[in-house]
Amino acid sequence: MQHTDFKLEKTDCSACPIRHRAVCARCDQDELEQLNAIKFYRSFKAGETIVWAGDDLDFVASVVGGVASLAQTMEDGRRQMVGLLLASDFIGRPNRKAVAYDVTAVSDVTLCCFRRKPFEEMLIGTPHISQRLLEMTLDELDAAREWMLILGRKTAREKIASFLSIIARRETQGKGGEVGTDVVFELPLTREAMADYLGLTLETVSRQMSGLKRDGVIQLEGKRRVLVPDFSVLIDETGDDADGGVLF
Amino acid sequence: MQHTDFKLEKTDCSACPIRHRAVCARCDQDELEQLNAIKFYRSFKAGETIVWAGDDLDFVASVVGGVASLAQTMEDGRRQMVGLLLASDFIGRPNRKAVAYDVTAVSDVTLCCFRRKPFEEMLIGTPHISQRLLEMTLDELDAAREWMLILGRKTAREKIASFLSIIARRETQGKGGEVGTDVVFELPLTREAMADYLGLTLETVSRQMSGLKRDGVIQLEGKRRVLVPDFSVLIDETGDDADGGVLF
DNA sequence: CGCCCGATTGACAGTTGTCAAGGAGCGTGG
DNA sequence: CCACGCTCCTTGACAACTGTCAATCGGGCG
Numbered sequence: 001m002q003h004t005d006f007k008l009e010k011t012d013c014s015a016c017p018i019r020h021r022a023v024c025a026r027c028d029q030d031e032l033e034q035l036n037a038i039k040f041y042r043s044f045k046a047g048e049t050i051v052w053a054g055d056d057l058d059f060v061a062s063v064v065g066g067v068a069s070l071a072q073t074m075e076d077g078r079r080q081m082v083g084l085l086l087a088s089d090f091i092g093r094p095n096r097k098a099v100a101y102d103v104t105a106v107s108d109v110t111l112c113c114f115r116r117k118p119f120e121e122m123l124i125g126t127p128h129i130s131q132r133l134l135e136m137t138l139d140e141l142d143a144a145r146e147w148m149l150i151l152g153r154k155t156a157r158e159k160i161a162s163f164l165s166i167i168a169r170r171e172t173q174g175k176g177g178e179v180g181t182d183v184v185f186e187l188p189l190t191r192e193a194m195a196d197y198l199g200l201t202l203e204t205v206s207r208q209m210s211g212l213k214r215d216g217v218i219q220l221e222g223k224r225r226v227l228v229p230d231f232s233v234l235i236d237e238t239g240d241d242a243d244g245g246v247l248f
Numbered sequence: 249m250q251h252t253d254f255k256l257e258k259t260d261c262s263a264c265p266i267r268h269r270a271v272c273a274r275c276d277q278d279e280l281e282q283l284n285a286i287k288f289y290r291s292f293k294a295g296e297t298i299v300w301a302g303d304d305l306d307f308v309a310s311v312v313g314g315v316a317s318l319a320q321t322m323e324d325g326r327r328q329m330v331g332l333l334l335a336s337d338f339i340g341r342p343n344r345k346a347v348a349y350d351v352t353a354v355s356d357v358t359l360c361c362f363r364r365k366p367f368e369e370m371l372i373g374t375p376h377i378s379q380r381l382l383e384m385t386l387d388e389l390d391a392a393r394e395w396m397l398i399l400g401r402k403t404a405r406e407k408i409a410s411f412l413s414i415i416a417r418r419e420t421q422g423k424g425g426e427v428g429t430d431v432v433f434e435l436p437l438t439r440e441a442m443a444d445y446l447g448l449t450l451e452t453v454s455r456q457m458s459g460l461k462r463d464g465v466i467q468l469e470g471k472r473r474v475l476v477p478d479f480s481v482l483i484d485e486t487g488d489d490a491d492g493g494v495l496f
Numbered sequence: 497c498g499c500c501c502g503a504t505t506g507a508c509a510g511t512t513g514t515c516a517a518g519g520a521g522c523g524t525g526g
Numbered sequence: 527c528c529a530c531g532c533t534c535c536t537t538g539a540c541a542a543c544t545g546t547c548a549a550t551c552g553g554g555c556g
Contacts, residue, residue: 074487075489076487078401078487080397083393100390100393124375130378134342134381135343137382137385137386138341144392144393145318145348145349145392148392148395149320151447152399152446153327155543155544156543191504192503199399199400201544201545206504206505207505210505222553223552241323403512404511439535439536448513451512451513451537452512452513454535458536471521471534471535
């Protein structure tokens with residue numbers, strides 16, 4: 001999956017596509033140069049594991065492009081995704097080398113990695129970074145809590161509708177979201193990964209996708225491209241309050 | 249439920265039972281005095297709502313004693329707990345007055361509240377607080393992710409066993425955890441609240457509790473007091489790896 | 497062309513939810 | 527002092543949703 005033409009060799013932050021959203025969002029020129037000195041890029045192919053749960057990670061990183069996941073696996077193979085990392089999201093926990101979850105490249109992924117030790121030292125003296133990191137962590141916590149409602153209380157159909165609306169919002173943000181226009185987006189996950197995200201089996205995911213298609217809530221172009229004729233209908237299917245915020 | 253004899257009038261942080269674990273854990277004497285100037289105590293009776301989702305909260309707070317919950321409710325009444333706040337846990341999000349979830353006193357609760365505005369200002373210039381808050385938020389995020397595995401992939405019986413082991417760990421930590429000794433603890437939640445925590449119905453919770461009791465995994469003294477004759481048997485029932493860390 | 501991976505669909509089973517009845521503990525008031 | 531009512535909990539019968547197992551489909555690639 002081609003996510004970007006960002007060059008690994010290029011190290012100038014000012015050209016970085018996530019410059020204004022990542023952990024470095026509030027940094028000034030001087031701070032960017034400090035970060036620049038401790039950073040390096042790494043890429044992973046779709047399906048590759050970035051780190052296994054329990055292993056040490058010598059860096060922390062921002063996702064520059066592509067999609068990665070955090071997941072836990074039980075002894076008997078049951079799997080639950082616990083984080084879906086898109087562009088600008090942060091990987092790794094400061095002051096703790098050992099990672100708690102398997103980190104996997106869902107699509108081809110490029111990371112902007114910061115060597116752990118100097119990053120942790122910088123964190124102490126650079127409020128622009130630590131404040132931004134706190135804010136991002138609080139956002140992730142909120143997202144995790146929305147996700148918990150989905151996992152604990154929603155029906156399979158509501159889970160799928162919720163997932164589609166979450167992806168639609170993320171993928172189309174920034175792009176012109178004209179009211180009344182069809183919403184079209186690409187699913188970044190296979191049916192199996194969707195199942196891991198939603199606490200379902202891939203068969204149930206497939207059936208519910210077919211059901212939403214049969215009922216005209218969505219249309220499919222191929223397996224991955226989704227078209228939503230009326231977004232409010234999709235929202236109704238999520239089970240959430242209709243007034244849960246402005247659309248786009 | 250009597251959780252503490254901590255006096256609301258007493259304002260000296262050095263006598264505070266959560267002094268070394270809360271958001272103020274790393275503060276020096278001077279910083280404590282600054283916090284002291286902007287703090288006040290509030291108490292809530294079991295069952296009382298502290299704030300409703302969507303309302304504004306003019307303070308942030310630490311739980312001094314008792315148990316509170318964060319929960320979301322769907323239009324049709326389905327409810328999912330998304331946070332269980334015990335002593336030293338933090339309530340409220342800096343720089344955002346509106347709360348996202350219903351905050352409820354599960355037992356009688358005492359809060360140490362900081363007026364929002366001055367706390368937010370202090371956060372900027374006091375790394376001891378912001379660093380501790382980041383650490384606590386990361387811990388909460390990890391807890392939320394463990395919880396997501398429980399909600400998404402575990403059976404009803406595994407959910408109950410997982411919940412019991414989580415509570416046992418929290419309630420008995422600090423107390424002498426002699427290996428081989430029976431573990432005894434008090435459930436802070438009703439069956440219905442456990443159901444909201446675990447994404448089950450209260451009937452299923454009740455049935456699984458009875459099942460674990462029938463199979464000798466736990467014993468019940470009354471409805472709320474639980475005795476675990478062999479903690480490793482309980483761990484087996486959670487479905488987690490046995491080597492998931494040292495007990496206690 | 498044939499293989500392989502991901503996706504779809506069907507038949508059936510099993511876990512959990514729903515609806516309903518009843519029990520246990522506790523405080524209140526006659 | 528005991529009956530009553532209340533809340534919380536337990537248990538049963540049945541239904542429904544989702545999982546399991548299995549067969550098949552379709553597109554991409556060697």
